[in-house]
Amino acid sequence: MRGVHRRRLDANPGTSYLSAMAMRPILIAPDPRLKQKSTTVEVFDDELQRLIDDMFETMYEAPGIGLAAIQVGEPKRLLVIDLSREDEPKAPRVFINPEIVWTSADELSTYEEGCLSVPEQYAEVQRPARVRVTYKDREGKDHEEEMDGLLATCIQHEMDHLEGILFVDHLSLARRSMLMRKLAKSRKFARV
Numbered sequence: 018m019r020g021v022h023r024r025r026l027d028a029n030p031g032t033s034y035l036s037a038m039a040m041r042p043i044l045i046a047p048d049p050r051l052k053q054k055s056t057t058v059e060v061f062d063d064e065l066q067r068l069i070d071d072m073f074e075t076m077y078e079a080p081g082i083g084l085a086a087i088q089v090g091e092p093k094r095l096l097v098i099d100l101s102r103e104d105e106p107k108a109p110r111v112f113i114n115p116e117i118v119w120t121s122a123d124e125l126s127t128y129e130e131g132c133l134s135v136p137e138q139y140a141e142v143q144r145p146a147r148v149r150v151t152y153k154d155r156e157g158k159d160h161e162e163e164m165d166g167l168l169a170t171c172i173q174h175e176m177d178h179l180e181g182i183l184f185v186d187h188l189s190l191a192r193r194s195m196l197m198r199k200l201a202k203s204r205k206f207a208r209v
């Protein structure tokens with residue numbers, strides 16, 4: 018997710034050269050791979066650890082506050098989030114096989130959402146204000162946590178990716194079509 022809390026890039030050429038080694042290209046809508054349903058993570062091996070590290074590099078560089086594995090072309094139920102502001106220490110969080118076990122239902126909150134797979138487009142989306150989520154960490158250990166505020170919105174946005182859903186799918190057809198047209202137009206110009 019690319020939200021209101023946007024990061025500035027760290028202007029250290031040495032660091033960005035090294036981290037460029039681990040960056041992965043982000044799929045951009047309407048790439049059909051973004052529509053697929055991601056599958057459960059069963060094996061917590063070195064390859065998974067590498068993918069997680071690469072996802073953080075890619076998200077920090079973008080810059081974004083959340084990224085699902087499918088956004089770098091890996092259909093795994095894995096997402097990374099860091100909501101720290103640029104003047105705060107990094108606070109990387111990993112959520113594997115997350116499940117929403119409870120929501121605040123009618124108690125909703127609205128955030129202006131953006132997405133690294135829908136660059137430069139933003140829209141207000143309403144979601145349950147609080148959720149309780151079970152998940153595994155990068156070592157495979159089980160956790161359960163109640164979330165509110167931006168974290169609640171961000172994890173719901175990222176978990177939508179695991180089902181092949183983008184934030185624009187929550188908008189009216191007219192609004193979605195308009196955003197996607199604007200996106201297509203800006204991509205066309207970007208490539209020229």
Ligand code: NI
Nearest residue numbers: 018132133134
């Ligand atoms: Ni997104």
